[in-house]
Amino acid sequence: MNNSIYYINKGINKSIEFRGLRAQYIWYFGGMVIILMVLFSLLYICGVNTYICLMLIGGAATGGSIKIFALSHAYGEHGLMKAMAKKRVPKVLKSYTRKNFQNLTQQEEKK
Numbered sequence: 001m002n003n004s005i006y007y008i009n010k011g012i013n014k015s016i017e018f019r020g021l022r023a024q025y026i027w028y029f030g031g032m033v034i035i036l037m038v039l040f041s042l043l044y045i046c047g048v049n050t051y052i053c054l055m056l057i058g059g060a061a062t063g064g065s066i067k068i069f070a071l072s073h074a075y076g077e078h079g080l081m082k083a084m085a086k087k088r089v090p091k092v093l094k095s096y097t098r099k100n101f102q103n104l105t106q107q108e109e110k111k
Contacts, residue, residue: 015077022077025080040053
């Protein structure tokens with residue numbers, strides 16, 4: 001007989017997962033849904049035929065969902081952030097003067 005009425009959460013420090021989407025991809029998916037809902041309402045208010053609105057938004061939702069699930073599968077939980085950070089690192093550093101390096105050596109000599 002179990003005397004405890006409380007559920008023990010054994011998933012502490014694990015990232016959340018919903019139908020295969022992990023971590024930040026859930027937020028990307030939610031943002032896509034909200035943007036597509038707003039876009040549908042704008043198209044509908046502008047007088048675009050309902051079936052055309054549904055086809056456009058349905059196609060965009062399908063394509064966006066496939067892309068988000070592919071990113072989640074390819075990069076994993078933190079891989080996309082790492083890939084974006086790696087792209088921001090410069091390939092080459094150019095210096096047209098030696099002052100930067102001379103200042104470094106002078107600072108090291110003072111220590």
